[in-house]
Amino acid sequence: GEDVEQSLFLSVREGDSSVINCTYTDSSSTYLYWYKQEPGAGLQLLTYIFSNMDMKQDQRLTVLLNKKDKHLSLRIADTQTGDSAIYFCAECSYNTDKLIFGTGTRLQVFP
Amino acid sequence: EADIYQTPRYLVIGTGKKITLECSQTMGHDKMYWYQQDPGMELHLIHYSYGVNSTEKGDLSSESTVSRIRTEHFPLTLESARPSHTSQYLCASSHRENQPQHFGDGTRLSIL
Numbered sequence: 001g002e003d004v005e006q007s008l009f010l011s012v013r014e015g016d017s018s019v020i021n022c023t024y025t026d027s028s029s030t031y032l033y034w035y036k037q038e039p040g041a042g043l044q045l046l047t048y049i050f051s052n053m054d055m056k057q058d059q060r061l062t063v064l065l066n067k068k069d070k071h072l073s074l075r076i077a078d079t080q081t082g083d084s085a086i087y088f089c090a091e092c093s094y095n096t097d098k099l100i101f102g103t104g105t106r107l108q109v110f111p
Numbered sequence: 112e113a114d115i116y117q118t119p120r121y122l123v124i125g126t127g128k129k130i131t132l133e134c135s136q137t138m139g140h141d142k143m144y145w146y147q148q149d150p151g152m153e154l155h156l157i158h159y160s161y162g163v164n165s166t167e168k169g170d171l172s173s174e175s176t177v178s179r180i181r182t183e184h185f186p187l188t189l190e191s192a193r194p195s196h197t198s199q200y201l202c203a204s205s206h207r208e209n210q211p212q213h214f215g216d217g218t219r220l221s222i223l
Contacts, residue, residue, distance in 0.1 A: 044214070
């Protein structure tokens with residue numbers, strides 16, 4: 001079945017760039033999403049990319065998609081302490097129209 | 112900005128009680144979803160609905176039930192709460208196929 005994997009932790013210094021990686025298995029994925037979850041809160045949609053795109057940029061966020069390797073990344077430029085959260089990658093399967101979430105990457109930003 | 116609301120935000124209640132978690136959205140979305148999430152862990156789909164009078168079970172087996180009598184409302188019910196039901200429950204909605212899901216703030220449920 002479909003599977004989405006992420007590394008569990010990432011620690012960066014304030015002002016540096018953060019890169020969060022994600023791999024998925026479903027080649028029929030239509031959209032791929034990045035969500036942010038702060039402690040005790042729901043998921044906030046950050047950005048998403050259609051599967052026929054290679055890159056999408058939105059202010060400090062850059063999403064790169066390598067469809068051949070089924071690899072998705074989220075780059076956060078000039079990372080701030082307010083960016084500390086758990087980041088979930090999710091794919092939408094064309095076959096089931098359901099979102100499959102990764103395990104989440106906990107980003108910690110230190111001064 | 113998405114408008115999807117969940118109540119209560121927090122609930123601590125004893126074993127055996129009947130519980131209803133409320134979820135409402137004002138966007139006219141046809142599709143609605145319930146996820147279960149243990150703290151800091153991945154999300155598991157437990158129920159979804161593609162429209163009024165449509166409900167389906169998700170990938171994770173759950174003793175909860177749902178109903179969809181109105182487009183904007185998708186409540187989740189536990190007939191007899193148990194400590195194993197302690198978790199965070201997240202509701203989401205989307206407009207149509209392959210569109211982003213927008214999430215509520217969740218209900219953190221603790222069963223004593």
